[in-house]
Amino acid sequence: MQDRMGKDVLMTLVVAGLLIWLLPQLVSTYTLTVLIIYGMLGFSLGLIWGFGGILCFGQAAFFGLGAYTYAIAAINIGESTLPMIIAILVPAIAALLLGAMMFYGRLTDVYLGVITLVVTLILFKFINSTAGPQYMIGTARLGGFNGIPGFQTLNVPGDPDAYIWGDAYFYVCAVIMVLVYLLVSALLRSSFGRIAVGIRENETRMSLMGYDVAARKTILFAIGAAIAGLAGALFANWGEIVTPGLFSLGQSAEIIIWCIVGGLGTRSGPILGAAGLAYLKFALGQQSLIDNTLITGLILVLFVLFLPKGLVPAISSLWKVSFARRSPSRVHQARRIRNRGRANG
Amino acid sequence: MSLDRRAFLGGTAAMTGAAMLPSFASAAETIKLGSILDTSGIFDAYGKPMDMAMRLAVDEVNASGGLLGKQVEVSGYDTQSDMALYSQYAQQLTRQDRVDVVHGGILSASREAIRQTMRKTKTLYFYNVLYEGGVCDRNIFINGVTPAQQVEALVPYAMKKAGKKVYVLAADYNYGQITARWIQKFVADNGGETVGLDFFPLDVSDFGSTIAKIQTAAPDLVIAPLVGGAHLSFFRQWAAAGMKDRIPLASTTLGVGNEQLVLTPEEGNGIMVAYNYSQQLDTPANAAFKASWLAAFGDNSNIHETAVSTYQGVKTWAKAVEMAGSLDRDSIIDALETGISIEGPGGKVTVDPKTHHAVLDVHLMEFEDQRMKVIETLPQRQPIDTQSVCDLAASPNDNTQYEIQI
Amino acid sequence: MDLSVVILVEMLYAVASLVLISAGLAVVFGMMKVINLAHGEFMMMGGYATITAVNLGVNVFVAMLVVAPITVGLIGLVVERLVIRHLYGRLVDTMLATWGLSLFFIGVATMIFGNTTTGISTPIPGFSIGSYQINGYNFFIIVVAIALVIGMLVILKSTRAGLIARGTMQRSDIAAALGYSPDRIYMATFFCGSALSGLAGAVLAPLVGLVPTSGGAYIAKAFITVIAGGPSLVAGLLSSAGLFGLVNQIFTFAISPVIGEVALLVSAVILLRLLPQGVTGKFFKGKL
Secondary structure, X not given: OHHHHHHHHHHHHHHHHHHHHHXXXXXXXXXXXXXXXXXXXXXXXXXXXXXXOOOOOOHHHHHHHHHHHHHHHHHHHOOOHHHHHHHHHHHHHHXXXXXXXXXXXXXXXXXXXXXXXXXXXXXXXXXXOOOOOOOEEOOEEOOHHHOEEOOOOOEOOOOOOOEOOOHHHHHHHHHHHHHHHHHHHHHHHOHHHHHHHHHHHOHHHHHXXXXXXXXXXXXXXXHHHHHHHHHHHHHHHHHOEEOHHHXXXXXXXXXXXXXXXXXXXXXXXXXXXXXXXXXXXXXXXXXXXXXXXXXXXHHHHHHHHHOOOOHHHHXXXXXXXXXXXXXXXXXXXXXXXXXXXXXXX | OOOOHHHHHHHHHHHHHHHOOOOOOOOOOEEEEEXXXXXXXXXXXXXXXXXXXXXXXXXXXXXXXXXXOEEEXXXXXXXXXXXXHHHHHHHHHHHHOOOOEEEEOOOHHHHHHHHHHHHHOOOEEEEOOOOOOOEEEOOEEEOOOOHHHHHHHHHHHHHHHHOOEEEEEEEOOHHHHHHHHHHHHXXXXXOOEEEEEEEEOOOOOOOHHHHXXXXXXXXXXXXOOOOHHHHHHHXXXXXXXXXXXXXXXXXXXXXXXXXXXXXXXXXXXXXXEEEOOOOOOOOHHHHHHHHHHHHHHOOOOOOOXXXXXXXXXXXXXXXXXXXXXXXOHHHHHHHHOOXXXXXXXXXXXXXXXXXXXXEEXXXXXXXXXXXXXXXXXXXXXXXXXXXXXXXXXXXOOOEEEOOOOO | OHHHHHHHHHHHHHHHHHHXXXXXXXXXXXXXXXXXXXXXXXXXXXXXHHHHHHHOOOOXXXXXXXXXXXXXXXXXXXXXXXXXXXXXXXXXXXXHHHHHHHHHHHHHHHHHHOOOOEOOOOOOOOEEEOOEEEOOHHHHHHHHHHHHHHHHHHHHHHOHHHHHHHHHHHOHHXXXXXXXXXXXXXXXXXXXXXXXXXXXXXXXXXXXXXXXHHHHHHHHHHHHHHHHXXXXXXXXXXXXXXXXXXXXXXXXXXXXXXXXXXXXXXXXXXXXXXXXXXXXXXXXXXXX
């Protein structure tokens, strides 16, 4: 168990290191930065949906909340360290409250979807109607439809004049992404993570076994929101402006599509799905033959119909199949042993 | 839309320009003009004609021998009505394509998303859209009308025609808020009274209760700076309730996206507006412009004010480059700051050196049978709102968008 | 006095339009437990079908009440055969697939019609109540909504098709055992649901400026109304549309349209928290 964990961490570091070294030679770091940020956002939903079974229609709400919190705090404080922390805490607390309300009310699937959707809509409508001068938080105008431009961007902690931008910002985002990935991996490997998967598989069974399902779901939901908020704060730094579009249903839809395409129930799937599709969208902006919405829609429909598990699981099962052809008995045996190891903790 | 050879070449040039590696296009041979517009997504009704106008202006410049003996090449990007893509393509234009000038941006949010990038990379930037005013930045030149320029002309005219009691319905964002303030000011200055003021976010499309409220207030005139497709339903519901012949309407936004073509004559006739451009302007410059648009694209019914502003913006820039005799940003800014003018389809356009905004002709118009009939032309209106807060001659390092206090 | 009549009419209109925009979704959800997130785009296509037909010279009422529902119904039929049919019983997957469809249809409509706002003017003149003028078209929408509800009740209660439909709704396996193919019934249901969406889009088209993304404005409201209504088709639809319409208009008149919308959304959250199975999950149980 310990050994496999070490291998996993090493594997992650090697792959991430290679990507961070190779990719800037192919794509500009500025674009890569946003791909990483979207990857983190996809990852946040992939965690709560793929491993906790919570389908949140409003993950964009936490993303937007993180971005707005950062912008407002940065204007008021003028140094970026504390705003970054607040931008993670505010969405997490919001998710704790919302999650407690939903999960202790025993809301499931569709009803959960409606509530998260409605909350996103409320936030969007509220932010969208704050153009008037009376909407101020501290010295920050909320700005309504036009959003908030011109806030302090990321700086070296303690030194507000040493901005981190350009290539340096890319490496910061990449390192943060790797850290988040490792932390979540550790979380999933812990008993909390395995019980979360148990709840996803059968909620009644887990509650009969004595676990407080509602509390665990609420905490998982808040962790997802915190990651989405972090992604939002990084996005605010990257774009140097926040707009209500961050809260929109379209944004939420995109996150869900990323997860589906990448593959639910895997850690890397949503990240790759997000980065891949966001790059596709960026690349498609240079052609005007076919409407881009049409392509996004078609991709989603085709994936649900033909590849409902997503790319990463499909590819890895393909890998396993070709691997198994050589020595099927050994693989099965290995899997049995692994399962037993898991059951024993 | 039929494609002719010129549009096709323009299009393919832009696509290759975008797709090829940066090293392929050599910097010395051509002058590079970056364009960044929403030509798909919900704002493409504005963006598409602006893109066409930009390409038309560049083609005309190239046909007459280019600038400084070089051809102008367009690097165009479609931002798909997505604000995040503005940041991305702005980086692409300034750091990889290394263009000499950028024209573009539609919404104020999109302008603010790229303005700082342009400033940091010292890339001259032209924003060619009517907007809420107040931007004070030496690196940007703005070509559209600002609220005071329009409202100062529109309000006295509409009040003289309709009466002193005014009800204002405005879009709830920056532009609407500021315009509403200017309307209130000019209504008071002209001895009138604002009896009601309501703001609507851009997605509101049901105005039934508002129409009842307006009737309770019983104004003589309704001024409606409402924006976008959803808000268009106000004008339709207003006519459907039979209010159109009872209380006259005026607007500072209706018609910018050629909305007069969407409203039927029964719904639109008589609505008073004031802009820098109307297709019905009877000037030689406009006739020539419409003819060359027709020759280039086969149909000129989609020309609207922001397209004309874009065309005028490119032409102003071209004149300044010729005058400066180099592509150096500061020499071009110096040339622009001499207060040069061009004769555009919308009338004479002069650069205001103090604010980098434009001194423009404003035309009072009325909707008539899906056209904008020009009633009166007020020549060379100053951007008084921005002038009251911004003086780039005195403080050239200014970099703010002022909220103008009235 | 006049003002209160106007407010009353506006409230009825708000309820009626909620019933209209939710009916198609409610039929599909109630019968098939499928949430059609492309519902808004079906309405959008109904609107475009109407406008295209009117521009071709068809009478506006024929275009709204006949052409649009049939066109959109047929589109729905194709969608059901190609996509939805493969996903029965997988609630979340159908939601995602129909979400994809909604984006797809927005793209198609943009490529055909462009993003420029279009529309037709209302075919009914204004109407005066005392010193107030109100939109005569409001009454038309109220009448259509009432006719729709009565029609649904009559069909479900007193026709054979309605009986089969109710049976399938309660126990599709028993209905299948009795020889009624669920496949055929679902196909017919989806056709009806799509046609209702098309009708709603068509009837509302003269009131709003239509763009390919118009559907987005309806889907959230329809979705909330249907879910909050709960399992009973007609009773659920009426009770939640009535509640939300009322809340919306009270706050709209008292404060502003935005607050009206927000009040609607907040009341939906509270309602679902208190009655997680929707209104008819608790009250009016077993009603239609």
